[in-house]
Amino acid sequence: MSIETREARQPWILLSPALTSILLLLIVPLMFIVVYSFWLRTATGADQVGFYLDNWAEVLTDEFYRDILLQTLWIALVTTGVCALMGYPAAYFIARSKGNKAIMLLLLMLPFWISYIIRTMSWINILGVSGAFNSVLISIGIIDEPLQLLYNQVTVILGLVHFLLPFMILNIYVSLEDIDINLEDAACSLGASRWQTFLEVTLPLSLPGLAAGGLLCFVLGAGTYITPVILGGPRDAMFANLVFEAIITQLDWPLGSVLSLVLIAVLGSIVLVYNRFLGMRQLMKGLA
Amino acid sequence: MSAVKLENIVKKFGDFTAVHPMSLDLPEGSFVTFLGPSGCGKTTTLRMIAGLLDPTDGGIYVGDRQINDVPIHKRNLGIVFQNYALFPHKTVADNVAFGLKHRNVPKEERERRVREALELVQLPHLANSYPKQLSGGQQQRIALARAIVVEPDVLLLDEPLSALDANLREDMRVELKRIQEQIGITTIFVTHDQSEALAMSDILVVMSNGRVEQVGDPKDIYTNPQSRFVADFLGTSNILEATVAEENGVAGVKTDAVGFVPLSSAQMDKLVGAANSYLVMRAEKIELLAADAPADDRLTFTGKVEAVDYQGQLVRYFVEVNGEKFQVLNMLGTDGAMKEGQTVSVRFKSEDCVAVGEDA
Ligand SMILES: Nc1ncnc2c1ncn2[C@@H]1O[C@H](COP(=O)(O)OP(=O)(O)OP(=O)(O)O)[C@@H](O)[C@H]1O
Numbered sequence: 001m002s003i004e005t006r007e008a009r010q011p012w013i014l015l016s017p018a019l020t021s022i023l024l025l026l027i028v029p030l031m032f033i034v035v036y037s038f039w040l041r042t043a044t045g046a047d048q049v050g051f052y053l054d055n056w057a058e059v060l061t062d063e064f065y066r067d068i069l070l071q072t073l074w075i076a077l078v079t080t081g082v083c084a085l086m087g088y089p090a091a092y093f094i095a096r097s098k099g100n101k102a103i104m105l106l107l108l109m110l111p112f113w114i115s116y117i118i119r120t121m122s123w124i125n126i127l128g129v130s131g132a133f134n135s136v137l138i139s140i141g142i143i144d145e146p147l148q149l150l151y152n153q154v155t156v157i158l159g160l161v162h163f164l165l166p167f168m169i170l171n172i173y174v175s176l177e178d179i180d181i182n183l184e185d186a187a188c189s190l191g192a193s194r195w196q197t198f199l200e201v202t203l204p205l206s207l208p209g210l211a212a213g214g215l216l217c218f219v220l221g222a223g224t225y226i227t228p229v230i231l232g233g234p235r236d237a238m239f240a241n242l243v244f245e246a247i248i249t250q251l252d253w254p255l256g257s258v259l260s261l262v263l264i265a266v267l268g269s270i271v272l273v274y275n276r277f278l279g280m281r282q283l284m285k286g287l288a
Numbered sequence: 289m290s291a292v293k294l295e296n297i298v299k300k301f302g303d304f305t306a307v308h309p310m311s312l313d314l315p316e317g318s319f320v321t322f323l324g325p326s327g328c329g330k331t332t333t334l335r336m337i338a339g340l341l342d343p344t345d346g347g348i349y350v351g352d353r354q355i356n357d358v359p360i361h362k363r364n365l366g367i368v369f370q371n372y373a374l375f376p377h378k379t380v381a382d383n384v385a386f387g388l389k390h391r392n393v394p395k396e397e398r399e400r401r402v403r404e405a406l407e408l409v410q411l412p413h414l415a416n417s418y419p420k421q422l423s424g425g426q427q428q429r430i431a432l433a434r435a436i437v438v439e440p441d442v443l444l445l446d447e448p449l450s451a452l453d454a455n456l457r458e459d460m461r462v463e464l465k466r467i468q469e470q471i472g473i474t475t476i477f478v479t480h481d482q483s484e485a486l487a488m489s490d491i492l493v494v495m496s497n498g499r500v501e502q503v504g505d506p507k508d509i510y511t512n513p514q515s516r517f518v519a520d521f522l523g524t525s526n527i528l529e530a531t532v533a534e535e536n537g538v539a540g541v542k543t544d545a546v547g548f549v550p551l552s553s554a555q556m557d558k559l560v561g562a563a564n565s566y567l568v569m570r571a572e573k574i575e576l577l578a579a580d581a582p583a584d585d586r587l588t589f590t591g592k593v594e595a596v597d598y599q600g601q602l603v604r605y606f607v608e609v610n611g612e613k614f615q616v617l618n619m620l621g622t623d624g625a626m627k628e629g630q631t632v633s634v635r636f637k638s639e640d641c642v643a644v645g646e647d648a
C-alpha cells in the first residue's frame with residue numbers, strides 16, 4: 001500500500017470509533033424518535049403504531065406549547081445577553097493581563113469539576129428561605145420574615161448564567177487573544193482614544209468569539225431542563241421540561257418525541273443561521 | 289530646531305535596565321537609524337518616543353514640547369509596525385483614513401488625502417481591497433501611507449522591512465527613502481541590518497546593551513569607529529590587541545602579528561586613558577597579492593590562505609599572518625582567486641587602520 005493511499009484512509013480509520021458511536025448513540029435513536037413521533041398513545045396507555053399527525057398538529061397549534069417555547073427562547077436570550085455583558089470584561093481582563101493566564105483559565109474551569117446539579121443547588125443555600133442571604137438580612141435586622149427569592153424566572157436565569165458564563169468567557173478570550181496587540185497600539189497612535197480603539201478595533205475583531213460564545217450559551221441555555229426544575233417555580237417551565245414531563249411522567253413517548261424534534265429543529269435552525277453568517281470554525285476554536 | 293530630543297531617558301523593567309541614561313538630539317527632517325544587535329534596546333527606545341512605554345526617567349521632546357505625559361493618541365506621531373498592523377476588518381482606504389477620521393478631517397478632504405497618500409506609495413488601485421488580499425510589500429506601503437497621511441511630526445518605524453524577502457527589501461528601502469525625502473519628515477528607523485542602516489541614514493545611532501555607542505554620519509562611523517564594539521559590529525574587521533608605542537619619533541601602536549603601525553594623532557588621541565588598546569583593520573582594506581608581487585610603499589607581510597569563501601564578485605579569505613587569523617575581502621581578480629594553502633603577500637596602508645580604546 002502506498003503512503004498516499006494509506007494517508008487517504010488514515011482519517012477514516014482514526015475517526016471510525018467516533019463515527020460509529022455517533023451513529024449508534026445519536027443518529028439511530030434520533031431515527032427512533034422520528035418514527036415514534038408519528039405514533040399515537042391510546043387511552044389505555046399503549047402506543048399505537050402507525051402514521052398519525054395528531055401529536056404534530058397539537059404541538060404546532062396549541063398556544064400552550066408556543067408560549068413555553070417563546071419563554072424558553074426568551075430565557076436563553078436574556079441569559080446569553082447577561083453572559084455577554086459579564087463575560088466580556090472578564091475575558092478582556094484575562095487576555096490582556098500580564099499575570100499568569102494559565103492559572104486564571106484554570107480557575108475559570110474549576111467550577112466544571114463540580115457537578116452542574118450541585119452547583120445549581122448551591123443557590124438554594126444562598127437564596128433559600130433559610131439561606132445565607134436571608135439569614136444575614138434577618139440577623140442585622142433589615143427584615144423580620146425571610147424573603148422568597150427563589151423559584152422565579154430571575155433565579156432560573158441566574159442559575160443558567162452561573163452555568164454558562166465560563167463558556168462565554170472562554171470564547172471571547174480566545175478571539176481577544178488572537179488580536180494582534182499592535183493593532184490597538186496602531187489605532188492609538190493614529191489618534192483614537194482607548195475607548196474609541198476598543199469600539200473600532202478590539203470589539204469588531206472579537207465579535208466572532210462573542211458570537212460563538214453567544215450561540216453556545218443560547219443553545220445550551222434553551223435546551224436546559226435541570227435549572228428550571230431546581231430554581232424555577234411552577235410557571236417557569238422550559239421546553240425541555242415538557243419533554244421530560246411527557247416522556248417520564250406521562251409515558252407519552254409519541255408526544256415527547258414531537259416536542260424533542262421541535263426543540264431540535266428550532267435550535268438547529270439557529271445554529272444553521274449562525275453557520276451561514278459566521279462559520280463553525282470560530283466555535284471549534286472556542287471549544288478547543 | 290531639533291525635531292526630537294531625548295534627555296537622559298532611562299527604561300527599567302523591574303531590576304533590568306533596558307535603556308541606560310540616553311541623550312540624543314535629532315534635527316528636523318533627518319533620517320535617523322537606530323542600529324544594534326538584538327536586545328540592545330532599540331525597540332524600547334522607539335516605543336518610549338511613541339508613547340507605548342513610559343520612560344522610568346528622563347525627558348522626551350518633540351519640537352519644543354515635552355511629551356512625556358502626552359497620551360499616545362495626542363502625540364501626533366506616525367508609527368509603522370514590523371508586522372504592519374493593518375486593521376484586517378477595514379479596507380485599505382478605511383485603514384488610511386483612520387487617523388484622519390480621528391482628527392475630524394471633513395469627509396471630502398479626507399478622501400482627497402487618502403487618495404494622495406495611496407498615490408504616494410503607488411497603490412491607488414488597491415483602495416477597496418482588504419489587507420489580507422495584499423502581498424507583504426503592499427501591506428508595508430499601506431502601513432506607511434496610513435502613518436504619513438496624518439502629517440505626523442515624526443515617523444517611527446520598527447524594523448519595517450525585516451518581514452520582506454531580500455529583493456523586495458531593497459526596493460522598499462529605496463522607496464521609503466524617496467518618500468521620506470519627498471515629504472521631508474523626521475524619521476526614526478530601527479533595524480539590526482547594517483547595510484540598511486548605512487544606506488539610508490543621515491544620522492546613525494549605534495546601540496549596544498542599552499547604551500548609545502556612537503552617533504553620527506554613517507560613513508564617519510564606519511571609517512572611524514570610536515569603540516571596539518562599533519568596529520566589530522559594522523562591517524568585517526580585524527581587531528588586534530595593541531600597545532601604544534613610538535618608533536623613530538613616530539607615534540603608533542605595536543601588535544604581535546603586524547608589529548609597529550604608525551597612526552595619526554587623531555587616532556592616537558582615542559587611546560588616551562584607555563585601559564585596553566586595539567588596532568582595527570577593515571577586511572576590505574587589506575589586499576592579497578601573489579607572494580612574488582613587486583614591493584610597494586604599503587606595509588607588507590607574508591601570509592598563508594587558510595580558507596576561501598566565494599561571495600559572487602567578492603571573495604572572503606581567511607589568512608594566517610604570524611599566528612594571527614585575518615579576514616580579507618577582495619574583489620575577484622582577472623587571474624582568479626587565491627587558493628587554499630597558497631602563500632600570499634598581505635598588504636595594507638597604515639592610514640587605513642584605526643585605533644580604538646576600551647575602558648576597563
Ligand atoms: N516588557 C518587557 N519586560 C521585560 N523586559 C523587556 C520588556 N521589553 C523588552 N525587554 C528587554 O529589554 C531589552 C531590550 O529589548 P528591545 O525589544 O528594546 O530590544 P531590540 O533592540 O529591539 O531587539 P530586537 O532587535 O531583537 O528587536 C531586551 O533584553 C528585552 O528582553
Ligand SMILES: [Mg+2]
Nearest residue numbers: 330331332446
Ligand atoms: Mg526590536
